[in-house]
Amino acid sequence: MTQRYPAALTAMLALALAACSGGKAPDGLPAGLPVAETVNGQPVPQVLLEALARGRELDLSVPEQRERALKELTDYVLLAQEADKQGFARDAVFAAEVEISRLQGIANASIVRIRNEATIDDSVLKGEYDQQTARAGSAQYDFTQLLFDKEETALAVADEAMSKPFAEVFDAWRGKALQAGAYPGVHLNQIPEPLAKVLATLKAGETSKVPVQTPYGWHVVHVTATTPFTPPKFDDVKDGIRATLVAQLSDRRLEKLRSDAKIEVATPTTTEPAPPAPADAAR
Template sequence: MTRKFHTSLLLACSAALALAACGERASNSSALPGDLPAFETVNGQAVPQMLLDLLAKERNLDLAQPEQRARAVLELTDYILLEQAAKAGDYAKDPNFSAEVEINRLRGIANATMGKFRDSAQVDDSVLMTEYQQQIAKAGTSEYDFSQLLFDKEDDAIKAAGEALSKPFNEVYDAWSKRAKQARAFQRVRPGQLPEALGKALQALKSGQTSVVPVKTEFGWHVIHVGAISPFVPPKFEDLKESIRETLLTQLSQQRLQKLRSEASVSTPESAVKAADAAKPSNSQSDSAGKPVDQPAN
């Protein structure tokens, strides 16, 4: 059955460019086998059902629902039409166009390969349990509500901490909040979620206490005040089992990638090195300049 669609300008044109595959192949530029079941043809080109299934999965669309199926079909059909337009216009002669297609092709292969690495990795329940137990041990037995003043300069942190020895912390907090790098209250934080030095300092304090000496981390100098301390009841193993599995599978796939990096023979032409050196700014700037302080990490 032939269908007509009103195609819109897609913001995700890179996906269509990837399908174009440089426009040098036969009428069906896909790398898929030619005998796969097709769900439609577009200007005589068969479109495999497998592509529609994958697109629906990526978009979280249910093909059994007519409206959602129509959305998936429209998007995939637009990709095919744009691929055909690219061929008709011989756009592959433009090096910039071909480079954009190629980078999307490489990105797609890289993502799919990392997925295969994950799928081929084996993580049994005993490994998951060991990781769970390690995470619970690291989490500790308490959660803390605390406030902090974070400073770039140690002198300011020392002054604020000194004032907190003779004044209520909320007064010191209000007085310094606009001059601090960050003034923020946190709730139900476990020490293991914080930089190590800050976590240890938090555990050494009781409810209502303020750190006498500022704590140094990579973020700056912290003056912290502990509010409530609550018992931490960890989630059950079964509740965390699949998320732990996902984390370990990601780690294993990253390890395979790292192995490929370590074993690869990579050389850089001298001309490319010179070009990179020439592109460097004359005055080095700190990587940390302007970065927001967003911690503790969850």
């Protein structure tokens, strides 16, 4: 399976090349690596071409795709060389944009590495699968809802729905709701738990008698249809469950790094851009 890299990877390639000049290898890469090309005397390692190809989902064994990757990488090298020649990095704003792209690239590549190195036993995946299928229930629901920010408004709507067709109530209040819409084929594990509990008690054609509160507001829901639901087999969704759990693990690791770090926020300041280079130096 091809690994999809973040867009910031492209910036990392250019940044690695911007740090080098002449025949020197890019900073952060060991010397003596196989070379993909040489541009104005500067060797460009094959690993950079491979990284770009992964990010663009290009197959280097296909001549046309290799040519496309090489052209893009060559452009990065030429622009990095020009930036070095013109002294663009003397400008604080330019240097800051380069540095933030470098940090983004390192952060994104680190997340990919952390996730690739995470191991989760199949028994854990099966336990998560069992929990999800239990929460999903044995039915899926087509329902319509009106969402409000105030309980008193939602109560008025719910009361009105007890004596009028819900379609009529929906049309009358949809313009005043935070959200109004129809949702087909919803499983109970896809919505907030308070709403799921109420939805599970309703049959087709029924409306919630009182509004349901969730972090999003106050919901008035009307079930239009229910159909039986058979969960997919464990082997068919195992990889997706693993990806979700790995993402949660990496998020928790980042949260721990943040909580363990000593962070001191400075008083906001404005950085003045450096004066432009003299005309003769630019030439």
